[in-house]
Amino acid sequence: MIAAVLVATLVQSRFIISLLNYSLVYVILALGLQLIVGVTGQLSLGHAAFYGIGAYASAIATTRFGMPWVVGILLAMAFATLGSLLMSLTVRTRGIYFAVATLAFGIIIHLVFVNWVPVTRGTMGILGLERRLWGQWRIDSPQGYFLFLAFVVCAVYVFLARLTDSRFGRALKAIRENELAAQSIGIDVTRYKIKSILIGGATAGLAGSMMAHLTRMVTPEPFGWWKSIVLLIMIVAGGLGSMPGAAVGAFVLTLLSEYFRGYAEYSMLAYGLIIVFFMIYLPEGLAGLWHIIIQKVRWGGRRAVW
Amino acid sequence: MAILEAAGVSKSFGGLMVLRGVSLTLHEGELRGLIGPNGAGKTTFFNILTGVLSADSGRINFDGQDIGSYPIHQRARRGLIRTFQIPQPFSGMTVLESTMTGTHMYYRAEVWSSVLRTRKEREEEEEARAKAKEILRFVGLADRENALCANLPVGEQRLLELARALAAQPRLLLLDEPTAGLRASEKEALKEVLLEVNKKTTILLVEHDMRVVMSLCSRISVLSYGELIAEGTPEEIQRDPKVIQAYLGEGAIAT
Amino acid sequence: MSLAIIINGLVVGCIYSLIALGFSMIFKASGLTNFAHGESVTIGALLGFTVLKVTGLPFGLSLVLVFILSGLLGILIEKLAYRPIRVKNAPEINGVISSVGMILILANGAMLVWGAEPLAYPASIGGSLFQILGMTVSSYSLWILAITALLMVVLQVFLNRTMLGKSMRAVADSMLLARLTGIKVDRIISLTFGLGAAFGGVAGVLFAPIYYASFDIGVIGLKSFAAAILGGYGNMAGAVTGGLLLGVVEAVGSTTISSVYKDAIAYGILIMILLLKPSGLFGHEVGRRA
Numbered sequence: 001m002i003a004a005v006l007v008a009t010l011v012q013s014r015f016i017i018s019l020l021n022y023s024l025v026y027v028i029l030a031l032g033l034q035l036i037v038g039v040t041g042q043l044s045l046g047h048a049a050f051y052g053i054g055a056y057a058s059a060i061a062t063t064r065f066g067m068p069w070v071v072g073i074l075l076a077m078a079f080a081t082l083g084s085l086l087m088s089l090t091v092r093t094r095g096i097y098f099a100v101a102t103l104a105f106g107i108i109i110h111l112v113f114v115n116w117v118p119v120t121r122g123t124m125g126i127l128g129l130e131r132r133l134w135g136q137w138r139i140d141s142p143q144g145y146f147l148f149l150a151f152v153v154c155a156v157y158v159f160l161a162r163l164t165d166s167r168f169g170r171a172l173k174a175i176r177e178n179e180l181a182a183q184s185i186g187i188d189v190t191r192y193k194i195k196s197i198l199i200g201g202a203t204a205g206l207a208g209s210m211m212a213h214l215t216r217m218v219t220p221e222p223f224g225w226w227k228s229i230v231l232l233i234m235i236v237a238g239g240l241g242s243m244p245g246a247a248v249g250a251f252v253l254t255l256l257s258e259y260f261r262g263y264a265e266y267s268m269l270a271y272g273l274i275i276v277f278f279m280i281y282l283p284e285g286l287a288g289l290w291h292i293i294i295q296k297v298r299w300g301g302r303r304a305v306w
Numbered sequence: 307m308a309i310l311e312a313a314g315v316s317k318s319f320g321g322l323m324v325l326r327g328v329s330l331t332l333h334e335g336e337l338r339g340l341i342g343p344n345g346a347g348k349t350t351f352f353n354i355l356t357g358v359l360s361a362d363s364g365r366i367n368f369d370g371q372d373i374g375s376y377p378i379h380q381r382a383r384r385g386l387i388r389t390f391q392i393p394q395p396f397s398g399m400t401v402l403e404s405t406m407t408g409t410h411m412y413y414r415a416e417v418w419s420s421v422l423r424t425r426k427e428r429e430e431e432e433e434a435r436a437k438a439k440e441i442l443r444f445v446g447l448a449d450r451e452n453a454l455c456a457n458l459p460v461g462e463q464r465l466l467e468l469a470r471a472l473a474a475q476p477r478l479l480l481l482d483e484p485t486a487g488l489r490a491s492e493k494e495a496l497k498e499v500l501l502e503v504n505k506k507t508t509i510l511l512v513e514h515d516m517r518v519v520m521s522l523c524s525r526i527s528v529l530s531y532g533e534l535i536a537e538g539t540p541e542e543i544q545r546d547p548k549v550i551q552a553y554l555g556e557g558a559i560a561t
Numbered sequence: 562m563s564l565a566i567i568i569n570g571l572v573v574g575c576i577y578s579l580i581a582l583g584f585s586m587i588f589k590a591s592g593l594t595n596f597a598h599g600e601s602v603t604i605g606a607l608l609g610f611t612v613l614k615v616t617g618l619p620f621g622l623s624l625v626l627v628f629i630l631s632g633l634l635g636i637l638i639e640k641l642a643y644r645p646i647r648v649k650n651a652p653e654i655n656g657v658i659s660s661v662g663m664i665l666i667l668a669n670g671a672m673l674v675w676g677a678e679p680l681a682y683p684a685s686i687g688g689s690l691f692q693i694l695g696m697t698v699s700s701y702s703l704w705i706l707a708i709t710a711l712l713m714v715v716l717q718v719f720l721n722r723t724m725l726g727k728s729m730r731a732v733a734d735s736m737l738l739a740r741l742t743g744i745k746v747d748r749i750i751s752l753t754f755g756l757g758a759a760f761g762g763v764a765g766v767l768f769a770p771i772y773y774a775s776f777d778i779g780v781i782g783l784k785s786f787a788a789a790i791l792g793g794y795g796n797m798a799g800a801v802t803g804g805l806l807l808g809v810v811e812a813v814g815s816t817t818i819s820s821v822y823k824d825a826i827a828y829g830i831l832i833m834i835l836l837l838k839p840s841g842l843f844g845h846e847v848g849r850r851a
Contacts, residue, residue: 043654045661093835096594096657100786101835104828107783111825159421166420167430170399170407177396184356184394185474186382186411195417229661236658241398265673272665279659280645 017142018214023254024149025211030234030250031160031243032203037232038241039164040196041176043099045228046087046106050080050201052113052223054208059126059218060119068134073209080205083109084197091193106225113220125219129212149210153247156203161243163199172196176241226268233275239287248286308367309334309478309508310355310386315364317350317532324350325532327364332478337504339523340512341543343552346529348512349391352482356388357381369477383411385477389484391512393463397456401447401466404455405438408473438473445469445499460487468499478508485518497522520544528552565697566812572702572771574808575709579764580785581792581800582716583757589733589795590753593643593656597663598761599782604667605631605762606774607675610682620686624708627766628759635758638663639751647750664779672776679773686770705767712763713801720797729753733795784811784824787831793841803841 054076061072090101174182238249257267310332317325324347353359357378396404415427445465513519520540528536530552612623720726731739732749788807792799815823
């Protein structure tokens with residue numbers, strides 16, 4: 001957080017600040033997805049749907065109903081949670097079937113964004129979003145937005161890191177490692193899977209609201225199924241199951257892809273190469289690499305103190 | 307007092323009858339052995355008791371309650387805890403973490419108390435950690451606390467299974483071949499541990515090693531081709547002609 | 562509801578069937594659900610475009626050429642992206658994630674090679690329209706039906722009569738037993754990927770004239786996956802039935818319910834099947850290897 005304040009005061013370049021802002025939104029998305037995929041072991045390929053639901057909820061609330069952005073954020077999270085509740089019907093499916101069901105779910109939601117014109121304005125999109133947080137309180141400068149985002153990211157990070165490192169988190173990991181064994185010690189697998197999906201979905205909704213007001217517009221384009229895959233790549237590169245890994249993976253990959261925007265045609269190709277590379281040579285991602293380095297330096301494991 | 311009453315449990319896969327009307331009553335505090343030649347249906351019976359499979363017919367009463375329709379985790383919540391013939395470790399967890407997970411049912415912390423690290427949550431975590439450590443000391447894995455479960459050798463995997471099950475504080479502990487793959491010295495150590503566990507917990511033990519069964523169990527039930535063919539003390543079982551026939555028919559000799 | 566709609570559904574269903582066969586084959590042999598299988602359709606359609614344009618070969622021969630090229634590509638991809646993971650005995654999810662990455666590589670690679678614009682096949686392939694039993698049918702639809710049927714027969718003969726085909730079935734039944742009997746399992750798996758991709762490629766060439774060829778048509782793979790599951794995942798006959806069924810249901814649904822949400826209907830059906838009947842409509846094949 002202190003680093004964020006320093007960055008905000010020191011960095012004047014609008015380009016770099018907006019680059020950082022984009023990256024931070026992706027960090028939120030990746031953290032939420034990490035809870036579902038990396039921690040609970042449920043390969044969700046529909047995460048972008050909740051990102052989109054959040055963006056539209058926030059945009060519609062603030063433009064059409066003139067609500068302040070804070071309400072927009074809350075509504076974004078609420079609707080994204082509702083959406084994930086719908087998707088969590090699919091937790092009864094296992095393994096690859098869950099992946100396919102969530103992928104299909106994401107595609108259906110995206111089709112709704114494109115075709116439900118009276119509400120979403122279709123491919124025209126919703127333009128002119130304001131950043132009126134509450135009353136007359138606004139965040140118009142990129143630096144201000146950056147600070148706000150950094151605060152939100154920290155909050156989400158602490159929330160999820162603590163959640164992962166607790167009785168609740170152990171139950172999720174137990175489900176990831178071995179569902180049968182988890183049930184055999186009394187863990188209600190279905191309930192925990194659903195909770196994990198709801199929490200992940202809510203954070204994606206939050207990210208949606210953040211992105212909507214960052215770009216001041218919402219179109220269906222960024223919420224397609226390939227975005228879910230890009231998010232998956234971020235957490236795979238960062239290291240499945242690791243919250244710091246997800247944050248770093250999302251941050252670095254977004255920075256890179258935004259920085260090399262001129263080569264956008266190649267970015268997806270590069271993403272694909274990255275994910276295959278990591279799966280073959282470094283399935284534990286950057287976090288795994290980090291662990292190897294750390295273990296060379298010192299020994300022992302402690303509970304992270306957050 | 308009877309803690310478990312299985313009555314007329316039958317199960318078939320395809321056309322094959324794996325269990326034919328098996329009835330078994332366990333009394334509180336017992337250490338009962340369940341033996342039988344390969345393919346007798348022991349593991350299937352375990353799977354039906356714990357809810358992994360559902361019986362085609364029959365009743366299962368646990369602690370006076372018909373649990374036949376309960377899902378696995380609800381049976382566990384009533385104190386019916388098992389280990390697996392093929393260890394099912396939480397590979398990516400450390401030994402300590404895995405054993406702490408075993409205490410899951412006894413604590414309440416959910417999302418918000420975990421995130422806010424409430425005093426209650428911290429106390430619970432401390433307690434869970436202490437309990438897990440105590441259990442690991444008890445089964446003899448104290449020095450492996452920080453090892454990854456996946457990295458343990460077979461013998462320690464079995465102990466790990468047992469530790470996780472004990473952490474769940476079973477009222478009835480179902481052990482599926484806990485000594486398979488262990489060295490003689492490891493078996494002896496495990497026997498001591500099981501006798502100690504039995505002071506507080508009822509145990510149903512499926513085991514191939516006759517020496518282990520005969521020396522540990524007060525009573526033994528014998529399954530053969532899905533039928534319960536005998537029940538009695540180790541001496542009675544060793545003399546029972548039906549049992550001898552069942553085993554000799556398989557080419558094995560009960561010692 | 563007219564018969565023409567059903568015929569149309571069957572025609573699209575044939576395409577689904579061909580792709581679904583690949584999904585099932587690959588899953589049966591290697592245990593991997595190859596998410597990128599849909600991209601073999603993309604590559605096939607685009608390769609077909611180039612072959613037709615550059616060589617001027619007749620449609621039938623182009624089809625054969627694409628069959629071979631797609632097959633080779635499938636083998637290559639298996640070697641590069643899947644085998645290194647499979648031999649490490651990594652968790653199932655790793656292979657799946659790798660195949661998800663493969664989607665991006667293939668689709669975007671195709672975009673770099675062929676561009677982002679949809680490419681139309683020569684109109685002459687579409688064939689002439691004629692009347693049967695009072696319906697207007699294009700001769701090309703009949704071609705699709707015929708070629709699909711032919712491929713099914715060839716596949717059946719191949720799997721049941723040839724040594725290679727029998728080895729494939731052996732590997733699919735039990736990798737361990739196959740290995741014990743001296744079958745080179747890795748080679749067979751690689752060939753199965755090739756065969757699956759070849760079928761996908763042909764599906765692409767057949768599909769392109771009634772749609773178009775473009776880097777992003779691989780999404781059809783997801784619907785075909787629905788078809789594979791509908792018929793019982795890993796079951797060859799099921800994949801074909803599932804494909805035809807899905808084609809018809811989708812065609813009927815899009816005319817009677819909503820054409821905008823035509824895809825949504827197919828995906829909705831997919832979710833329903835996964836939830837209610839994951840073993841498929843006929844339910845004898847379990848979607849998980851022992």
